[in-house]
Amino acid sequence: MSSTEPPSPLPNNNELAMQRTVMAEKRTELAENRTELAEQRTELAEKRTGLSIERTDLAELRTELAKERTRAAEERTLMAWIRTALSMISFGFGIDRLFTYLDRTETAAGINRLTEERVLGLSLMTLGLVTLVMAIINHWTMLKTIESKNYKYGPTWSQGLVVATVLLFLGLAAFIPLVVGGVQMAEVFTLNSRVITTLAALIIFILMLSLGAQTSPSSLVTLWQQPNLLGRSLLATLVLFPVGAAVIGYLVLSGGHSGVGRVALGLGVLAAAPGAPLLSRRASMAGGNPNVAISLQVTLALLAIVTTPLTLWVLTQLFAPIDASADYLAIAKQVLLAQVLPLGLGLALRKFSGEQAENVGQLLATIASTLFAVLLVFALGISIVVLPTIAWRGLVAIPLIVIFGLACGHVLGGPEISVRSAIATGTIARNAGMALFLLAANGAGNAIPTVIAYVVIGAVTALPYNVWAKRQTKAMDNPA
Structure with missing residues (x-):
């Protein structure tokens, strides 16, 4: 027979009570430990909060110190511009007074008082005054920006680069007559000046070189x-x-006085000079596709060696108001050297x-x-006397031509608004620099005011279209 073990005796109530007491004491100890840990965590949190406050205070102090340093740097920058402007004003004044003294003593009897004594000095004085005004405006704007709560650095235009470029223009205008034989200083300030021709060619060369250097292969072949x-x-x-342009010019200018001939010539040269160097920027202002604009610009520049002389020849043969005689092979050579060659060099680079x-x-x-803008202002200053003589018919023809060009480009640009605006802008954006160069190089400087008028009136006429096209592009990109 198997024996069974006796059951273990159950603990009595006293033992259970003692065990519960022991467990309660342990729980109490654990609770006390948790309380101590919580207090320690609270103390650490308070310390971290204090350190965070100190770090915040230090960060605010560093921010204020950085603003003070920036403000001090702006003050130093302003003082530097004041010294620069003062130097240019003083130097220009000294040049003017020196030649005035020489003229009074009859030491320089052959000096032309208007163009040789004063223009360089007055140009430096004007540049100094304009630089000082620009520095004051820039300084005030920067101080307001620094004092704002949401101050963030952002890229801005370089005033120093602009002033340096204008000085480069003045230096070239004074230097070219010294190295180019047969050019007198007085000839700088004529519409047929070889200085204007040389500067225009140099500017177009640099613009085309920069265009080629900035054009990526993907942008280049967008239209191709x-x-x-x-x-x-x-x-x-x-x-x-x-x-x-030729038909509108012919209809509007027919029956006008003798001055319409140079207006027609200026419009004809503009019509034959497509592909403005800044086409991509103008297209972006109208919400145009930048790749399409760049591809069109490069394509037109490459074709210009053929299309420019050919268009001029056709227009001069068909329309009587365009009274011009030129060597079209020479024009093709000029386009090749000033536009096609640097563009090819830029693409290779x-x-x-x-x-x-x-x-x-x-x-x-x-x-x-910047040089091109200065050249336009320079040419405008020379042309200011003859601008009022532009036939009113020419001032009427320009906006009509621009509207016609916008309509052609918009209709032929396809269904996409960004492509339409790029093509429309490319249609009316003519190469004013090349037109200036061709007119000055071929003895037709009296038509330069028409080119300047087209640049100004054309931009104003195209402004409503640019605003509308950009709004349409934004609406397409961000549908409600």
Whole structure:
């Protein structure tokens, strides 16, 4: 028989009570430990909070100190610009007084008082005054920006680069007559000046070089990969616009006085000079596709060696008001040297140097754009006397031509609004620099005021279209 173990005796109530007491004491100890740990965590949190407050105070102090340093740097910058402006004003005043003294003592009897004694000095004084005004405005704007709560650094235009470029222009204008034989200083300030011709050619060369250096292969072939769009773009810029400009000019200018001849000549040269160097910027202002604009710009620049002289020849043969006689092979050579050659060099530079070429191209584009603006102002200053003599018919013809060009480019640009605006802008954006160069180089400087009038009136006329197209592009990109 198997024996069974007796059951273990159950603990009595006293033992259970003692065990519960022991467990309660342990729980109490654990609770006390947790309380101590919580208190320690609270103390650490308070210390961290205190350190955070101290760090915040230090950060605010560093921010204020940084603002003070920036403000002090701005003050030093302003003082530097004041010294620069004072130097230019003093130097210009000294040049003017020196030649005045020489003139009074009859030491320099052959000096032309208007163009040789005073222009360089007055130009330096004017540049000094303008620089000082720009520095004051820039300084005040920067101080307001620093004092704002949401101050963040952002890229701004370089005043120093602008002033340096203007000084470069003045230096070239004074230097070229010294190295180019047969050019007198007085000839600098004429519309047929070889100085203007040389500067225009140099500026176009740099602009085309920078365009080639900044053009990526993908942007270059944007239109080439779309033959239909390329054909319509070339139809608008190289055929319809020149024909429309010639017809409108012929109808509006017919029956006018003798001054309409130079207006017609200026419009004809503009019609034959497509592909403005700053086309991509103008297209972006109208919400245009930048790749399409760049591709169209490069394509027109490459074709200009053929299309420019050919268009001029056709227009001069068909329309009597365009009274011009020129060597068209010489014009083709001028276009080749001033536009096609630097563009090819820039494209080759971009291919072999990559991003470095693009950086150099951006710098060259900034310098050349500023030089071009100064050249336009310079030409405007020379033309100010003859601008009022432009026939009113010419002032009427320009906006009509611009509207016609916008319509052609918009209609032929296809269904996409960004492409339409790019083609429309490319149609009316003529190469004013090349037109200035061709007119001055071929003895037709009296037509330069028409080019300047087209630049100004054309920009104003196209402004409503640019605003509308940009709004349409934004609406397409961000549908409600």
